[in-house]
Amino acid sequence: MQRKRVLVPERLRKVPRQFSWVDQRLVREGYLQRCDAVALALYLLLVSVADAQGLSYYGDITICRLLRMQPERLERARRDLIGLGLIAYERPLYQVLALDPPPPTREPGLQPLQRSLNRLRGRLERSPSQVPVPSTTPPQSQRT
Numbered sequence: 001m002q003r004k005r006v007l008v009p010e011r012l013r014k015v016p017r018q019f020s021w022v023d024q025r026l027v028r029e030g031y032l033q034r035c036d037a038v039a040l041a042l043y044l045l046l047v048s049v050a051d052a053q054g055l056s057y058y059g060d061i062t063i064c065r066l067l068r069m070q071p072e073r074l075e076r077a078r079r080d081l082i083g084l085g086l087i088a089y090e091r092p093l094y095q096v097l098a099l100d101p102p103p104p105t106r107e108p109g110l111q112p113l114q115r116s117l118n119r120l121r122g123r124l125e126r127s128p129s130q131v132p133v134p135s136t137t138p139p140q141s142q143r144t
Contacts, residue, residue, distance in 0.1 A: 022047055025099045034084055039077040041067050043086060046096050054096035 006012055022044075026032055032040065045066060049056045058066075064074055081087045088095040 023099050029099070031084060031086065031099075035080060036077075038067070038069060038073055039080040041069075042074065042077040043081055043096075046087060046094050050094070050096045054098075056094050056096075057092050058094065059092055 035043070042063065045058070045063065046056055049058055060071055060074055063069075064071055067074075069077075078087070078089055082089060086097060086099075088097055
């Protein structure tokens with residue numbers, strides 16, 4: 001295996017004061033292959049300008065100017081990224097989304113527990129042959 005070494009130590013990257021990063025799972029999980037170059041350029045811009053929560057307020061005119069694209073092309077790139085679950089958009093706000101799936105929602109209280117118990121009861125009633133039935137006969141060692 002080849003050893004890695006820093007090629008230009010005086011230009012070693014440091015975490016900047018402003019917050020920004022690109023998740024390696026974009027490559028490993030095939031997101032790059034599902035985007036065209038324009039959608040990727042938009043994603044890179046949004047990742048670069050987003051705050052720690054992934055939020056940015058760049059307007060369409062500014063984005064089109066920075067990426068040298070027409071508004072129709074921006075709309076298509078935005079739809080593609082939304083479709084892949086990479087961003088959310090509510091004019092004028094963009095959010096770069098975490099690549100992790102959202103955690104399942106949990107309802108507090110007894111109602112969800114009652115629904116789960118009812119589903120379990122229903123399954124047990126539909127398949128009685130698979131449910132072990134306790135024996136009423138005493139074990140061999142206790143018989144006389």
